[in-house]
Amino acid sequence: MDKPLQIVITGANGFVAKNLRKYLSEKNIHLISISRKNFKSFKNETKIVSKNYDQKSLLPKIKKSDALIHLIGIGKQSVNTDYESINFQLTRKIVSLSKKAKIKKFVYASGLGVSSDTCVGYFISKYKSEKSIINSKIDYTIFRPSYIVGKDDLFTKYLKKSIKKDEIIIPGSGKYSIQPISINDVTKIIFQSIVDKKFKNKIIDLVGPEIISFEKYIQLFLQKKKIKLCYVDIEKAYNLAITDSKFDYGVDDLNILVGNFVGDHEKLRNLSKINFQSVKELLKTGALL
Incomplete structure (x- = not known):
């Protein structure tokens, strides 16, 4: 019998994460879900509350997981939270953690409109995060979502x-x-990106x-x-x-x-083969x- 998948999800309290965790839980996948704040867990789920995503404490708990889905990000800055620290530096920290934990796959939610030509602060932070993932040499799928x-x-x-x-x-x-x-299509596609090799090392508009x-x-x-x-x-x-x-x-x-x-829906449809x-x-x- 094949060993069941073990998937790590960061930002477990967010809208996409909650729906994704429910979907994966119903598939009897073992989840390790991490959030800064307390949250209600699903079946087959290990809950971790970590205010600063400390590598030393997290590393032994997530080691050799099949995938990590990184869903932490902010869309509005303040004097207390900024794009550089949350969208980029924290992502880089999670990438480093994933490498040390020998995680096989990294899935990231970037943003539709991200490019090397952008001059928008939000997109710049997401672009820098994309580059840190690609440069890590981990097998990745980067999604650039529109409104979910x-x-x-x-x-x-x-x-x-x-x-x-x-x-x-x-x-x-x-x-x-x-x-x-x-969101129902998003959860299916994120899961597919982990189990289907066609998604290996691709940047895909999630539209x-x-x-x-x-x-x-x-x-x-x-x-x-x-x-x-x-x-x-x-x-x-x-x-x-x-x-x-x-x-x-x-x-x-x-x-x-x-x-x-707007993004390339045809590419997404051809890869996923789902009815949107x-x-x-x-x-x-x-x-x-």
Whole structure:
């Protein structure tokens, strides 16, 4: 009988991680899940709470695991948390830990829009992380995700909160494009990247089959609810993002939206061979409300 897979997941409390852990647990895979804060564990799961991801304490617990899925990252900076320390330096630390632990596979969630030409702080931190993974010589799969949507994703939570206030803020025209992908498809693909050699040493856009405007996404989400859409001039939106920490959008949220980033879904479909869920159809059902 083959030895069951053992997979390490960092950032276990996050939206993607929670869904992925549930999916893998149901497949009877042994999970070693790590988070800075306490969390509820699934079956077949070893829970580790580690505030600073200390290598000395973690190393013996994760040694010779089949894969590590690194899902820690921030999308908004403050004086207490910055891209360099969280998105890059911590990733580099986890890469080093993985090498010392002789982990066979490293899976990383980067960002759609990351490239060597970028001048955006968020993308720069993700690009540097990608390079540290590639240079480590570990077998890797790097995903560059668009909006990953499901019942409890951050954007869905924002929209539900805005509905209660009877107003949703849309920066600029709202005509810029997004390419959302269902969390159910994401969990399948991440698992596939570990067990299928076709994903070895690849950088892949993690995007859905449909390109949709930000404005249209919100309209479909609302299910004909009479909620006020408040369009904020893009210059004013940037000013608020820079000066008001309570504004609904951060500077890099706006950079990503205005950047109009779309990815190569055909490459993903050809690799995975799965039938992708239509996010438009998902929105029409009202399942996210």
